[in-house]
Amino acid sequence: QLERVGFIGLGNMGYHMAKNLITAGYKVTVHDINDNTMKKFSEKGVPTKETPCQVAESSDVIITMLPTSSNVLDVYFGQNGLIESQNHLSPWLFIDSSTVDPQTSRKISMSISKCHLKEKKGYVEKPIMLDAPVSGGVPAAEAGTLTFMVGGLEAAYLAAEPLLLAMGKRTIYCGGSGNGAAAKICNNLAMAISMIGVSEAFALGQNLGIRASTLTNIFNSSSARCWSSDTYNPVPGVMPGVPSSRNYDGGFASKLMAKDLGLAITSAAEVGLESPLTSKAHNIYKRLCEKGYDSKDFSCVFRHYYSGKDE
Ligand code: NAD
Numbered sequence: 685q686l687e688r689v690g691f692i693g694l695g696n697m698g699y700h701m702a703k704n705l706i707t708a709g710y711k712v713t714v715h716d717i718n719d720n721t722m723k724k725f726s727e728k729g730v731p732t733k734e735t736p737c738q739v740a741e742s743s744d745v746i747i748t749m750l751p752t753s754s755n756v757l758d759v760y761f762g763q764n765g766l767i768e769s770q771n772h773l774s775p776w777l778f779i780d781s782s783t784v785d786p787q788t789s790r791k792i793s794m795s796i797s798k799c800h801l802k803e804k805k806g807y808v809e810k811p812i813m814l815d816a817p818v819s820g821g822v823p824a825a826e827a828g829t830l831t832f833m834v835g836g837l838e839a840a841y842l843a844a845e846p847l848l849l850a851m852g853k854r855t856i857y858c859g860g861s862g863n864g865a866a867a868k869i870c871n872n873l874a875m876a877i878s879m880i881g882v883s884e885a886f887a888l889g890q891n892l893g894i895r896a897s898t899l900t901n902i903f904n905s906s907s908a909r910c911w912s913s914d915t916y917n918p919v920p921g922v923m924p925g926v927p928s929s930r931n932y933d934g935g936f937a938s939k940l941m942a943k944d945l946g947l948a949i950t951s952a953a954e955v956g957l958e959s960p961l962t963s964k965a966h967n968i969y970k971r972l973c974e975k976g977y978d979s980k981d982f983s984c985v986f987r988h989y990y991s992g993k994d995e
Contacts, residue, residue: 687710688710688711688743690739690742690747691715691746692746692749692759692766693751693759694718694749695718697749697781697822698749698750701781702714702730705850708850710847710850713733713743715735715738735764736760736764738764739766740766740775743775744775745777745779745844746775746778746779747779748778748779753782753947756780756784757792767796776801777840778811779814781816783940785865786835786866787950789813796810797811814840814844815861815862816848816855817832817867818831818833819833828853829852830851831854832848832855834864835865835867836860838857841857866951869944869948872944873962876969879912880968882908882910882917883986883989883990885908886990887986890991897921900923916983918985926983927981928984932977937980938984938985939978942970945965945966949966968985968989971989
């Protein structure tokens with residue numbers, strides 16, 4: 685019998701992930717602070733709850749997919765939260781798939797490990813938390829082809845794998861608590877800097893008279909080749925089907941990239957590491973957001989930061 689899953693945070697990503705779980709046969713209960721989103725589920729006969737606490741009461745596993753660390757802390761520890769002043773919990777497993785800093789994941793995991801189960805579930809003695817952020821974006825969430833980077837107890841990861849594979853195509857075990865979150869912010873840090881690097885190089889190339897399509901051919905068969913040049917090219921017209929070919933709509937919002945770079949900076953500071961390029965990239969994305977491009981795909985850094993068009 686498939687487990688009862690409580691899903692909290694039904695936005696761009698969570699909406700599709702919850703739907704895929706329902707399609708796979710899980711008994712899903714949902715919660716979001718947005719009533720319109722909740723309505724989309726209740727109209728289809730999916731149980732909706734007013735608070736995270738109520739979701740926890742009717743679930744074996746909880747999945748959260750929320751924007752920021754503070755939203756996640758709120759859902760766990762806030763009023764009527766998942767573990768607000770409770771010591772005995774119904775769910776045996778808590779999975780946070782939001783992109784947050786590893787310190788937040790570890791803090792929640794620690795609190796969960798101090799709780800008890802209302803009823804013992806199989807071999808599990810105490811409730812467990814996994815951090816399991818994703819890559820792949822909205823199209824992969826919809827298609828059920830996300831990649832999960834998972835931190836926490838390995839036995840819990842193995843037990844959770846079938847559930848994660850109902851929403852994704854791949855899971856990677858990253859080690860102890862917080863390591864999934866760490867992997868995710870490191871990935872996005874490198875992705876932001878490489879996107880900025882490619883954009884800066886293309887802006888220079890164009891100003892020196894090289895066509896973007898020619899420079900793309902050269903990059904993709906030379907040492908500058910990377911995901912930002914061969915899969916997600918930021919220059920409009922070079923590649924079909926990517927955000928740059930549709931006015932940077934859809935994709936991964938600049939404000940989320942700014943948030944993730946902020947997480948990387950906080951984490952680097954906590955471990956005493958210098959991260960000058962992360963700080964520079966963070967400033968660039970913050971500036972794009974201030975200019976009103978916060979909801980545009982992060983590859984818009986080429987058009988709106990470097991080429992200076994429609995400033
Ligand atoms: P989103 O803003 O579209 O959705 C978040 C949902 O959470 C919204 O429906 C919102 O109403 C709800 N919410 C916020 N606070 C809440 C609270 N306190 N209680 C209940 N519900 C609450 O965000 P998204 O694009 O779905 O992203 C979710 C997470 O996944 C983020 O951490 C993001 O960085 C990460 N992520 C996003 C993408 C992407 O391409 N969008 C890709 C990978 C990872």
